[in-house]
Amino acid sequence: MQIELFYSPGCTQCDGARTQLKAAALQRFPQVQWCECNVLEALDRAVELGVLSLPALAVNGDLLFPKLPTPQQLCAALEPLARDEC
């Protein structure tokens, strides 16, 4: 599973939420490939995925969360995907 988290650099509000999400996802699903993308350096990819607001999170190339989820919401969304991969 690949997770791409698009963020705006300098957003202190995003920094804490990102750290929490990453920790929760990797603890529950160690196989996750976690990629944090500075939207200004990955603008084309963000547009391709349909990112319109920040921060946003895509899983396996699908924009599952146009706004950042809670760790619980993220883990709930990853659960069926992890099962499919097994």
Place this chain on the structure above:
Amino acid sequence: MLLNGRKQSMLTIGKLAALAQTTPDALRFYEREGLIAPTSKSEGGYRLYDAEAARRIRFIKQAQHCGFTLAEIHALLDLRATDAACCGDMRKRAIEKKLQLESRIKALKAMSDALGRLIADCNQERYPLDACPILAALESAELTASNGAR
């Protein structure tokens, strides 16, 4: 006439429009949209504005130039007046606007490419209309869309 220091620096709608390089109608429109408001009214009932109004109008025009809608500009003006806001808040909105614009550019490019393909397919200008590949392609697309809707 009230000609104290404050009143002397006030601007009528015409003067403000000239200063901000816009029209009185545009200023009345901004006022209806809640983006500006006269500071006071003259004894004759004419709107009067202070120098801040000119700065505000320049801000509105520049923001429109960057693609912000009037509703978004309203939010930007509120943010500008919020003590707790910082440069990062404004930057985030600018980045999100850029994402929206890039997304629209991508959609427009796809439309242009689709038209380009239709134009390339129709290379015989002397075909009768009922043999026109562009018409055929558009009708077929319409059929596909209406079939899909069922």
